[in-house]
Amino acid sequence: MKDPLIDKKLPLFIPHSSISTAVNKTGSWRFFHPKYEEKTAPCSAACPVGQDIPGIEMLASRGQLKDAWQIILEENPFPAVCGRVCFHPCESACNRASMDEPIAIHHIERFLGDTALNEQTMADFDIKPPTGKKIAIVGAGPAGLAAAYFITRLGYECDVFEAAPEPGGLLRRGIPAYRLPRDILEHEIARIENAGVRIHCKSPVNECSLENLKKGYDGLFVGCGYGRSFILNIEGEEFASDGLEFLNRLGVGERISYFGTAAVIGGGNTAIDVARSLARLGAAPLIVYRRRIQDMPAFEPEVAMAAGEGVRIMELVAPIRIRETNGDSSSSVPGYELTLQKMKVSKKEISGRARVIPDGNDTETIAVQNIFVAIGTVAEDLWQFPDSQETKSLQLGHCRFFDQKTPLIYGGDLTNPLKSVTDAIASGKQAAMALDTYFEHGADAIEAKLADCRVGAGPALSMAVYLGKDRKNRTAHIVNYDEIVSDYFQPAARNIPSTIDAGQRIRSFTEIESTLDNNAAKEEADRCFNCGICASCDYCRLYCPEMAVMVDKARRSIDMDFCKGCGVCATECPRNAMALEEEIL
Amino acid sequence: MKKVLEGSQAVSEAARLAKVQVIAAYPITPQTHIVEALSQYCSDGTLNARFINVESEHSAMAAVIGAASGGARAFTASSSHGLAYMHELLHWASAARLPIVMAEVNRALGPGWNIWTDQTDSLSQRDTGWIQLYCEDGQEALDTTLQAFRLAEAVNLPVMVVLDAFYLSHTFEPIDVPDQEMVDRFLPPPAPRIRMDTADPCAVNQLVTPAAYMEMRYNTQLAMEEAQRRLVLIEKEFDTIFNRTHGLVEAIHCEDAEIIMVTTGTVTGTCREVLADLRSQGEKVGLFKLKLFRPFPADLIRRHLKSAPKIAVIDRNISFGAGGIFAQEIRAALCNPDPHPQVFGYVAGLGGRDITPDTLVEIYNRTKNDPAPAEETIWIGLNQETIESWRN
Numbered sequence: 001m002k003d004p005l006i007d008k009k010l011p012l013f014i015p016h017s018s019i020s021t022a023v024n025k026t027g028s029w030r031f032f033h034p035k036y037e038e039k040t041a042p043c044s045a046a047c048p049v050g051q052d053i054p055g056i057e058m059l060a061s062r063g064q065l066k067d068a069w070q071i072i073l074e075e076n077p078f079p080a081v082c083g084r085v086c087f088h089p090c091e092s093a094c095n096r097a098s099m100d101e102p103i104a105i106h107h108i109e110r111f112l113g114d115t116a117l118n119e120q121t122m123a124d125f126d127i128k129p130p131t132g133k134k135i136a137i138v139g140a141g142p143a144g145l146a147a148a149y150f151i152t153r154l155g156y157e158c159d160v161f162e163a164a165p166e167p168g169g170l171l172r173r174g175i176p177a178y179r180l181p182r183d184i185l186e187h188e189i190a191r192i193e194n195a196g197v198r199i200h201c202k203s204p205v206n207e208c209s210l211e212n213l214k215k216g217y218d219g220l221f222v223g224c225g226y227g228r229s230f231i232l233n234i235e236g237e238e239f240a241s242d243g244l245e246f247l248n249r250l251g252v253g254e255r256i257s258y259f260g261t262a263a264v265i266g267g268g269n270t271a272i273d274v275a276r277s278l279a280r281l282g283a284a285p286l287i288v289y290r291r292r293i294q295d296m297p298a299f300e301p302e303v304a305m306a307a308g309e310g311v312r313i314m315e316l317v318a319p320i321r322i323r324e325t326n327g328d329s330s331s332s333v334p335g336y337e338l339t340l341q342k343m344k345v346s347k348k349e350i351s352g353r354a355r356v357i358p359d360g361n362d363t364e365t366i367a368v369q370n371i372f373v374a375i376g377t378v379a380e381d382l383w384q385f386p387d388s389q390e391t392k393s394l395q396l397g398h399c400r401f402f403d404q405k406t407p408l409i410y411g412g413d414l415t416n417p418l419k420s421v422t423d424a425i426a427s428g429k430q431a432a433m434a435l436d437t438y439f440e441h442g443a444d445a446i447e448a449k450l451a452d453c454r455v456g457a458g459p460a461l462s463m464a465v466y467l468g469k470d471r472k473n474r475t476a477h478i479v480n481y482d483e484i485v486s487d488y489f490q491p492a493a494r495n496i497p498s499t500i501d502a503g504q505r506i507r508s509f510t511e512i513e514s515t516l517d518n519n520a521a522k523e524e525a526d527r528c529f530n531c532g533i534c535a536s537c538d539y540c541r542l543y544c545p546e547m548a549v550m551v552d553k554a555r556r557s558i559d560m561d562f563c564k565g566c567g568v569c570a571t572e573c574p575r576n577a578m579a580l581e582e583e584i585l
Numbered sequence: 586m587k588k589v590l591e592g593s594q595a596v597s598e599a600a601r602l603a604k605v606q607v608i609a610a611y612p613i614t615p616q617t618h619i620v621e622a623l624s625q626y627c628s629d630g631t632l633n634a635r636f637i638n639v640e641s642e643h644s645a646m647a648a649v650i651g652a653a654s655g656g657a658r659a660f661t662a663s664s665s666h667g668l669a670y671m672h673e674l675l676h677w678a679s680a681a682r683l684p685i686v687m688a689e690v691n692r693a694l695g696p697g698w699n700i701w702t703d704q705t706d707s708l709s710q711r712d713t714g715w716i717q718l719y720c721e722d723g724q725e726a727l728d729t730t731l732q733a734f735r736l737a738e739a740v741n742l743p744v745m746v747v748l749d750a751f752y753l754s755h756t757f758e759p760i761d762v763p764d765q766e767m768v769d770r771f772l773p774p775p776a777p778r779i780r781m782d783t784a785d786p787c788a789v790n791q792l793v794t795p796a797a798y799m800e801m802r803y804n805t806q807l808a809m810e811e812a813q814r815r816l817v818l819i820e821k822e823f824d825t826i827f828n829r830t831h832g833l834v835e836a837i838h839c840e841d842a843e844i845i846m847v848t849t850g851t852v853t854g855t856c857r858e859v860l861a862d863l864r865s866q867g868e869k870v871g872l873f874k875l876k877l878f879r880p881f882p883a884d885l886i887r888r889h890l891k892s893a894p895k896i897a898v899i900d901r902n903i904s905f906g907a908g909g910i911f912a913q914e915i916r917a918a919l920c921n922p923d924p925h926p927q928v929f930g931y932v933a934g935l936g937g938r939d940i941t942p943d944t945l946v947e948i949y950n951r952t953k954n955d956p957a958p959a960e961e962t963i964w965i966g967l968n969q970e971t972i973e974s975w976r977n
Binding site for chain 2: 003004006007011012019020021
């Protein structure tokens with residue numbers, strides 16, 4: 001019944017070829033060529049120690065937690081500490097803020113640090129062959145310990161001399177346990193010691209013993225910090241306690257009970273720490289600050305947390321007199337009366353900061369039970385001031401190098417423009433690079449070598465770059481949000497860990513913030529754009545119309561025989577890890 | 586089994602029975618019901634086909650081109666601006682010799698924005714190399730869709746099954762929906778001659794130089810001409826299985842007619858009534874239904890029309906500056922024989938305006954009363970008041 005004529009084949013003449021199109025070398029059409037060109041993420045450039053944050057987040061998002069942690073250790077021996085105490089300028093620079101909220105970088109850093117501690121992960125230190133040289137370090141604070149850690153990794157023997165009975169410096173003496181639990185600090189210091197650093201506690205260095213160290217060692221790093229507090233120079237000063245000394249006593253485990261109003265004079269981070277500690281010990285803290293709240297050098301989140309814990313702040317008042325009293329009306333215990341001069345903002349500014357001047361003779365006297373002073377610190381001894389007049393010295397970003405018979409570097413708070421834990425670590429790292437360069441190539445090579453190790457254009461330096469690792473191939477160009485192909489990213493809320501509420505937290509020195517859990521940390525890390533680095537997303541290969549992108553062991557390259565230079569790969573790269581270059585014929 | 590279905594559903598039923606494997610479409614009134622039903626069939630498992638959602642008709646056609654290049658039986662549907670948007674790919678589908686079937690529901694092009702019937706959309710695609718079949722009613726739409734797959738695959742050319750908007754697409758009629766087993770006998774699974782396969786890599790449709798392009802076009806022309814002959818055979822086979830046939834063209838009372846009215850689409854149904862009335866009044870009138878427009882059946886047109894003195898062609902379309910498209914083509918097909926009929930070209934029913942029995946009687950009377958066409962194109966039913974208003 002079927003009519004075979006219906007389906008009788010007609011001649012079909014259409015273009016058809018089974019010859020491989022590989023003969024058509026489309027690369028000959030090219031005027032532009034794409035290339036893999038990793039760039040600098042804004043977070044890394046903003047980080048005082050130049051952490052490879054996009055790389056850390058990429059590995060963390062994939063669950064490669066140890067690898068991510070090792071990347072931190074490359075640039076910073078204190079992940080769990082910095083995850084807690086760093087003021088995270090990285091997050092302010094984060095491109096993700098232009099889409100929704102910045103990545104919770106410090107929470108992820110803390111998560112990685114804590115995970116390694118909980119799982120007792122052993123760090124794989126790459127330590128260079130011994131140079132046979134010995135370096136002495138004065139001070140076992142963040143600067144000194146960081147210097148020792150990096151110098152040891154560069155193949156030097158290292159001795160750290162610390163005056164206190166235990167290492168840690170300001171990390172132990174200055175930062176309250178509710179921000180940095182002691183066991184976390186101790187574990188991270190132990191890891192530095194495991195790398196081969198020798199720490200000698202109760203071994204104070206003075207001007208005289210420093211000269212001996214110069215004889216016994218090939219190089220010196222002085223990072224002893226500021227040991228002496230500024231004083232008020234007012235009547236009744238002797239009735240006030242030193243805030244830093246108070247924190248120091250808490251740090252070594254002392255617990256004293258307080259009641260009534262405790263005045264804390266100052267507006268920096270120490271003043272905030274003192275006030276918040278006092279709140280935990282039963283006092284009603286009152287910060288007395290001569291400028292306005294917005295002028296306080298303390299980090300803003302800390303000020304907000306303090307306010308949440310009931311710390312009151314009096315602004316624009318300067319103490320002029322302290323007198324003993326019989327105590328205020330509600331108390332039978334003797335206390336003090338603190339007389340304050342009212343201040344006002346003058347129209348003049350000093351280096352961008354509002355200048356305040358006395359507001360006539362207007363004063364106010366308040367009754368308090370205790371008074372603490374935290375108005376800043378300064379080096380304890382004259383020899384600890386680096387001599388800025390010395391001609392045979394170099395001012396580096398975070399250090400000052402003295403080209404003496406035994407090279408000497410001052411670092412940490414003694415030289416840092418910004419006095420933070422992370423800046424102290426940065427100075428230790430810079431000192432290590434400077435000393436190593438000095439021994440390898442001489443003093444004249446230091447500046448150029450350090451410039452090569454910059455992360456972006458800023459002062460942050462990378463040890464990975466110094467050691468010639470892949471990171472050295474990244475350009476200094478800082479990726480901005482416009483260079484991110486945001487279509488590839490979905491808005492997602494920032495993952496942050498729980499905190500103890502204010503009512504609960506002032507009852508003890510228990511740490512306020514918790515650590516992100518595993519899933520939240522990975523999810524948060526996955527929000528990262530990984531600005532400027534290849535995350536192996538493979539869009540370049542998927543979009544290439546000539547199939548010219550080749551992958552070998554997760555490394556991508558372009559087959560120039562077939563790349564016709566259309567630029568789709570570079571345009572589609574979600575994170576600007578590629579570039580398009582014109583070919584000059 | 587007889588069912589009461591609208592014309593759109595008749596087409597979807599046919600696509601379902603044809604066991605299409607890939608459907609890609611973008612909705613547009615008045616076509617939407619066709620693919621709506623098919624998407625339902627895909628989702629509920631009635632039809633084992635891949636329904637590809639696309640963002641435009643251009644992509645819909647690209648997707649079915651891809652599917653057909655892989656050897657799949659592919660179907661789409663569109664109307665008006667949607668069809669216009671497919672334009673360049675319509676050329677591609679035919680030159681690549683892909684047996685795609687598309688249902689095209691005639692709708693006017695804007696502006697003025699208008700969703701009602703008008704043939705200018707499908708006739709604008711006249712030269713794209715697609716076979717075009719204009720349907721009169723729901724049963725013909727169903728049957729023609731089944732035949733379209735058979736024809737497309739026999740000659741490796743795409744087929745457009747054309748339906749009037751609303752008069753056909755949205756009108757419910759009793760329609761015989763054949764059993765799957767009968768359809769399977771008529772329409773075997775595809776045996777594609779073009780079937781790209783990753784296991785046997787090849788390039789198709791690449792550069793063709795002047796040295797071969799013309800032969801390629803001639804090859805397509807031969808296939809188009811062959812399509813007419815194959816459709817005759819297909820109709821015969823269809824008849825033996827389903828006991829129904831529609832013809833490539835249909836000539837009623839043309840042998841002795843003084844005037845033959847030429848129609849396409851649903852106007853034919855109206856004209857059948859008018860023809861019966863006029864015949865009963867003793868008028869020597871005939872009706873010629875043109876179903877196959879591409880390939881153009883010039884031989885059939887000459888055979889049935891050449892001996893009548895007058896031909897009245899009703900065009901629901903307009904080629905601006907020339908006139909109705911069917912009239913032009915029929916006039917051209919008849920101009921060589923000597924003597925040949927006077928061809929009266931009437932433009933009527935644009936943008937969904939009704940063509941009533943009265944309209945057709947008016948056309949008949951004008952043709953009868955005028956010894957020769959007063960104008961190349963005669964517009965029927967224009968509102969004179971509106972036209973007068975322009976002059977003021």
